[in-house]
Amino acid sequence: MNATPRVLVSGGGIGGNAVAALLLRAGIPVTVVERATAPRPGGQAVDLRGPSREVAERMGIMPAIQRRRLDERGMLYLDDHGRENLRVPAELFDGKGGVADIEITRGDLNAILLDAVAETGGADYRYGESITDIAQDPAGANVSFASGATERYDVVIGADGLHSTTRALVFGPEPEFTTYLGGYMSFCTMDTPEGIQPHWFSMQSLVGATGLGFRPDADPSTCKALVIIRAPADPTLRRDTTAQQNLIRTRLSGGGALADLVVAAMSTTEDFYFDELSRVDLPHWSRERVTLLGDAGYCGSPLSGHGTAMALVGAYLLAGEIIAAPGDPVRALATYEQRMRPFVTTARRLPPGGLRAMTPNSRAGIMAGRAVSRLMTSRFMKPLVMRMLPESETETYRLPEYAA
Numbered sequence: 023m024n025a026t027p028r029v030l031v032s033g034g035g036i037g038g039n040a041v042a043a044l045l046l047r048a049g050i051p052v053t054v055v056e057r058a059t060a061p062r063p064g065g066q067a068v069d070l071r072g073p074s075r076e077v078a079e080r081m082g083i084m085p086a087i088q089r090r091r092l093d094e095r096g097m098l099y100l101d102d103h104g105r106e107n108l109r110v111p112a113e114l115f116d117g118k119g120g121v122a123d124i125e126i127t128r129g130d131l132n133a134i135l136l137d138a139v140a141e142t143g144g145a146d147y148r149y150g151e152s153i154t155d156i157a158q159d160p161a162g163a164n165v166s167f168a169s170g171a172t173e174r175y176d177v178v179i180g181a182d183g184l185h186s187t188t189r190a191l192v193f194g195p196e197p198e199f200t201t202y203l204g205g206y207m208s209f210c211t212m213d214t215p216e217g218i219q220p221h222w223f224s225m226q227s228l229v230g231a232t233g234l235g236f237r238p239d240a241d242p243s244t245c246k247a248l249v250i251i252r253a254p255a256d257p258t259l260r261r262d263t264t265a266q267q268n269l270i271r272t273r274l275s276g277g278g279a280l281a282d283l284v285v286a287a288m289s290t291t292e293d294f295y296f297d298e299l300s301r302v303d304l305p306h307w308s309r310e311r312v313t314l315l316g317d318a319g320y321c322g323s324p325l326s327g328h329g330t331a332m333a334l335v336g337a338y339l340l341a342g343e344i345i346a347a348p349g350d351p352v353r354a355l356a357t358y359e360q361r362m363r364p365f366v367t368t369a370r371r372l373p374p375g376g377l378r379a380m381t382p383n384s385r386a387g388i389m390a391g392r393a394v395s396r397l398m399t400s401r402f403m404k405p406l407v408m409r410m411l412p413e414s415e416t417e418t419y420r421l422p423e424y425a426a
C-alpha cells in the first residue's frame with residue numbers, strides 16, 4: 023500500500039484543522055471538506071485546559087494564542103436587577119474553574135489553526151463540500167461527495183462535530199450514539215450592555231430554568247451573549263433558526279433589561295449559534311480506515327468545558343499515530359483510540375449538579391443556588407472544590423512524545 027497515506031478530513035473546525043496542520047507538517051497530504059462556505063468567525067470563548075496547552079506549545083501556536091487570548095478575569099453572578107451579587111476571580115480556582123487560564127474565541131483559535139495549515143504550504147480545502155458515501159475495502163476507502171466527485175483515500179477522519187455525517191454514514195444514525203443532556207445553548211455577539219463589566223463573565227439566572235450570560239470579547243465594546251435553556255428535547259428546533267429564536271424569546275420574556283437586550287441583538291447578529299447539549303458515546307471510534315475526532319466521536323457538551331481540549335489532544339494523538347505508522351492506518355487508528363480513551367473519560371465529567379444546578383426553575387431555586395455558590399466559592403472550601411473539578415484530573419494526563 024501507499025507508504026504516504028492520503029488523508030481526508032471531514033470538518034474544518036478545531037479538531038479538523040489541528041489534525042490537518044500536524045499531518046501536513048509531516049509531509050502527509052490532506053484534503054479537508056467543510057460544509058460551511060467559508061471559515062466561520064466569532065463564537066464564544068473556548069477553553070484551553072489541561073494537556074491541550076501542551077499540544078498548542080508543541081504545535082508552535084501558543085505565541086499566537088497568547089496574543090489573541092481573552093482578558094477574562096473570572097465570573098460575576100448577577101442579581102435580578104443585573105447588579106453584582108458574587109464575584110469569583112479565576113485565580114480562586116487556579117484557572118481551573120468556570121473560567122479557564124487560557125480563553126480564546128473559537129473563531130480566533132480556528133484562524134490560528136488555519137494559519138498553521140497555510141504555513142505548511144496548505145491543504146486541499148474544499149468549502150461548501152461534504153461527504154455523501156464511504157465504501158471501504160481492504161486497501162482503501164472510496165468517498166463520494168455532494169459535488170458529485172468520487173475519490174480514494176487511505177484514511178478518513180470525521181471531525182464534523184456533534185451531528186457528524188461521517189459517524190452517521192459509517193457507524194449508524196445519530197440517536198444511537200447521543201444522549202440529550204436536557205437543554206440548549208445559544209451564543210451571539212452584541213454590544214456590551216451598560217452595567218456589564220468588561221473582562222468578567224457575568225451570569226444571571228432567570229425564573230423558568232434559563233440562564234443568561236455575557237462573556238468578554240477581544241474588543242471590550244462588544245461581548246458574547248450566552249443563553250442556556252433547560253427544556254425537553256424538541257427535534258423541530260434542529261436547523262430552524264426562527265424556532266430557536268422563538269424559544270429564546272419566550273424564555274427571556276419578562277426577564278428584565280439585560281434579557282431584552284439579548285433578544286434584540288440575536289436577530290441582527292451575524293454569528294447566532296444554537297445547539298442542543300448532548301453527549302456522544304461510541305464503543306469504538308474507528309471502523310477500519312475511518313475514525314472520529316472531537317465532538318463527532320466524544321462530545322461531552324460545552325458544559326464539560328473540555329470540548330476544545332479534547333479536539334486538540336485528539337488531533338495530536340491521531341496525527342502522531344498516523345505519522346508513526348504511515349503504512350498501517352488501521353493499527354494507527356486503534357492506537358489513537360487506546361491512548362485517547364483515558365483522557366476522554368476524565369475530560370467529560372460534568373460540574374456537580376450539571377445543567378439542573380445551572381438553571382434553577384423557581385425563585386426559591388435561584389436563591390438556593392446563590393447560597394450554594396457563595397459557600398462553594400469561599401476560600402475555606404477551595405481544597406474540596408479543587409478535587410471536584412475535572413481539570414484537576416485531566417492535567418495529570420501525560421501526552422506521548424512523537425519523533426516527528
Ligand SMILES: Cc1cc2nc3c(=O)[nH]c(=O)nc-3n(C[C@H](O)[C@H](O)[C@H](O)COP(=O)(O)OP(=O)(O)OC[C@H]3O[C@@H](n4cnc5c(N)ncnc54)[C@H](O)[C@@H]3O)c2cc1C
Nearest residue numbers: 033035036037056057065066152182183187316317329333
Ligand atoms: C460555528 C460554530 C461555533 C461554535 N461556537 C462555540 C462556542 O462559542 N463555544 C463553545 O464552547 N463551542 C463552540 N462550538 C463548538 C466547539 O467548536 C467544539 O465543541 C469544539 O471545539 C470541538 O471541536 P470539533 O472540531 O470537534 O468541532 P467543531 O469545531 O464544531 O467543528 C466541526 C466542523 O465540521 C463542520 N461540519 C459539520 N458537518 C459537516 C459535514 N457534513 N461535512 C463537512 N463539514 C461539516 C462544521 O461546520 C464545523 O466547522 C462551535 C462550533 C461551531 C461549528
